[in-house]
Amino acid sequence: MHDTVLVVTLIGILGIGAQWIAWRTNMPAIVLMAIAGLIVGPFLGILKPEETFGEFYRPIISLAVAVILFEGGLQLKFSELRGLSRGIGQLLLIGGPLVWIFGSIAGYYVAGLDWPTAILFAGIMIVTGPTVIIPLLRQAKLSTRPSAILKWEGIVNDPVGALAAVITFEYVITRNMASLTSFEVFGSLIFGSILCVAWGIIVGRGLAEAFRRGWVPEYLKAPILLTAVLLAFSVSNLLQEEGGLIAVTVMGITMANSKLPSINQIRHFKETIAILFVAGVFVLLTANLTLETLAMIDLRIMGFVAVMLFVVRPAAVMLSTMRTELSLQERLLVSWIAPRGIVAVAVSGLFAASMTPENGFENGHLMVPLAFAMVFATVILHGFTITPLGKFLGLASDAPPGVLIVGASPWAVALAKRIKELGCPVLITDPSFRRLREARQKGIDTFYGEILSEVTEHHIEFVRYGYLLALSGNEAHNALVCTDLAPEMSRNSTYQLSAKGRDDSRQSVSYALQGRSFLSEKTGLEDLLRRHWAGWAFQFTRLSEEFTPAKYRERLPEEAMIVMVERKGGLVFQTSEAPIELQVGDRVLAYVPPETGPLQKPSKKKDEKAAGEGTSEDVKEIERRKSEAIDKLKS
Numbered sequence: 001m002h003d004t005v006l007v008v009t010l011i012g013i014l015g016i017g018a019q020w021i022a023w024r025t026n027m028p029a030i031v032l033m034a035i036a037g038l039i040v041g042p043f044l045g046i047l048k049p050e051e052t053f054g055e056f057y058r059p060i061i062s063l064a065v066a067v068i069l070f071e072g073g074l075q076l077k078f079s080e081l082r083g084l085s086r087g088i089g090q091l092l093l094i095g096g097p098l099v100w101i102f103g104s105i106a107g108y109y110v111a112g113l114d115w116p117t118a119i120l121f122a123g124i125m126i127v128t129g130p131t132v133i134i135p136l137l138r139q140a141k142l143s144t145r146p147s148a149i150l151k152w153e154g155i156v157n158d159p160v161g162a163l164a165a166v167i168t169f170e171y172v173i174t175r176n177m178a179s180l181t182s183f184e185v186f187g188s189l190i191f192g193s194i195l196c197v198a199w200g201i202i203v204g205r206g207l208a209e210a211f212r213r214g215w216v217p218e219y220l221k222a223p224i225l226l227t228a229v230l231l232a233f234s235v236s237n238l239l240q241e242e243g244g245l246i247a248v249t250v251m252g253i254t255m256a257n258s259k260l261p262s263i264n265q266i267r268h269f270k271e272t273i274a275i276l277f278v279a280g281v282f283v284l285l286t287a288n289l290t291l292e293t294l295a296m297i298d299l300r301i302m303g304f305v306a307v308m309l310f311v312v313r314p315a316a317v318m319l320s321t322m323r324t325e326l327s328l329q330e331r332l333l334v335s336w337i338a339p340r341g342i343v344a345v346a347v348s349g350l351f352a353a354s355m356t357p358e359n360g361f362e363n364g365h366l367m368v369p370l371a372f373a374m375v376f377a378t379v380i381l382h383g384f385t386i387t388p389l390g391k392f393l394g395l396a397s398d399a400p401p402g403v404l405i406v407g408a409s410p411w412a413v414a415l416a417k418r419i420k421e422l423g424c425p426v427l428i429t430d431p432s433f434r435r436l437r438e439a440r441q442k443g444i445d446t447f448y449g450e451i452l453s454e455v456t457e458h459h460i461e462f463v464r465y466g467y468l469l470a471l472s473g474n475e476a477h478n479a480l481v482c483t484d485l486a487p488e489m490s491r492n493s494t495y496q497l498s499a500k501g502r503d504d505s506r507q508s509v510s511y512a513l514q515g516r517s518f519l520s521e522k523t524g525l526e527d528l529l530r531r532h533w534a535g536w537a538f539q540f541t542r543l544s545e546e547f548t549p550a551k552y553r554e555r556l557p558e559e560a561m562i563v564m565v566e567r568k569g570g571l572v573f574q575t576s577e578a579p580i581e582l583q584v585g586d587r588v589l590a591y592v593p594p595e596t597g598p599l600q601k602p603s604k605k606k607d608e609k610a611a612g613e614g615t616s617e618d619v620k621e622i623e624r625r626k627s628e629a630i631d632k633l634k635s
Helices: 004-025 029-043 049-073 085-109 115-124 130-140 144-177 182-212 218-239 243-256 263-287 291-295 299-320 328-336 342-352 364-392 410-420 437-441 454-458 475-489 525-533 549-555 615-634
Strands: 402-406 426-430 445-448 465-470 494-496 537-542 561-567 570-573 587-592
Touching: 004 029, 004 049, 004 263, 029 263, 029 291, 029 364, 049 144, 049 218, 049 243, 049 263, 049 342, 085 115, 085 144, 085 299, 115 144, 115 342, 115 364, 130 144, 130 364, 144 182, 144 243, 144 328, 144 342, 182 218, 182 243, 218 243, 218 263, 243 263, 263 342, 291 364, 299 328, 299 364, 328 364, 342 364, 402 410, 402 475, 410 426, 410 437, 410 525, 410 537, 465 475, 465 570, 475 494
Parallel strands: 402 426, 402 465, 426 445, 465 494
Antiparallel strands: 537 587, 561 570, 561 587
């Protein structure tokens, strides 16, 4: 296939299609992208990227990797290092060199490589690609500490691994040319790396200052930022070969810690671009393989991969993190999880072309098959084991996705209590300590503070919660919370309540800024609180073949409201955009008037739950509400 437009379209369809399937099936996306590339590349011969793009093939990959690393740097905040600085520091400064040393020995004695090739490839293996780590962290829903460790290591080590390969390559080439001493080679490389770091900081701070002072309009921020990334990358590559990877990573970290008001919008835009590039680059790299290259993967290469996985990585991590604040469980998890990604493959491919026997590399042709063997093995093994291992070590929650409720009104607390009965984690947040008192008394987890504060992420394990209910009395605040947290929790899982049940276009927040309308657009907090004090109560009912959805709706009072249902796929909340379609097997939570009795009469069987799902408790709750309402009226 030589039609460039058609090739680009096919790459986009394969890459994004693989990521969508991965999202639907909860499989590692990079595995599916690699399979797609192999099918259309070496197996069917439909796609031959290097022939199609010619001399532009390698620059395309280099620029894409630069944007990916910058986007990764944008996610690194120094505040995440709170309580972890020593552990992460030793993992980077000691663990990386140990992997390089142990990997070089394994490459020479196990894979049969010559020393220059073994040392260069081991340097590349320092990387634990962020393009793989970050999707895996989303999938595994690890707790904050191990997630921060793996994320920092993956993003910072990518340029470090590339630099290690550059140092080895330049040293071998220079020694063969006999034009410079070893001291001069290392001095030049170190000086060049310092310049690249300084250049990345300068560009990052300059751009942050320009954004902060309003010198750049909002609609130009993203295009200017992308251009600045390419500028930082290209200029640094002139200063030091592959130094652009260092510069763009430092630039991203600099901007992430500059306290920019628009950093979230910038981060989301760059994440979208990075996802497109990840999809395209990995399909390109796998499709560019040949059957001859794949045939080079023999027992020695597989033995090398096994040693790297089961000996080198665990030994390096356990040794480098001794006497740190990391727990044994965290050290064990980090010692196993180290998937290699796009940067490892891209850098190996870039160097392999120049690693000839004439330049001092006897086994340079094995670089690409070695890199792909490591990528496939680590991505598959780590991708499918990170979740069960995290749960086994107690570093990931095995509870169903929980519900995060913003606003501690009495109605919200009553709802939280019933959701908690399902075994789902529930957390209520509110900036008022007094309003949280009732929730604390009922044993519901609470967070005292502003949900939109920067420090909130250090106190709340957001990965535990799959649903957001913004139920405060301020409609604008509800909308802001949904807008801010939607990228993390998925917009389909963010719901908000109207403050007063208004649909007036002048007084309501624009629908484009809101979460999904919880219950209905005309149901406001004031209305719900009036019903709450009037004795309304929540009631659970299990639907079955005998007690069908139709019978349930017949018995449900006209003014009652279906709030949510529990079904096999999780929780489904009532919204105005998508009213709930009841199904047999659903456990329905309805909000009913005080005079309402059990909608399904209890069975004569001893196991009342099999028929009524706790209907006696619901009756008691309704009676309690009646008593409270009567007492308030009397007073």
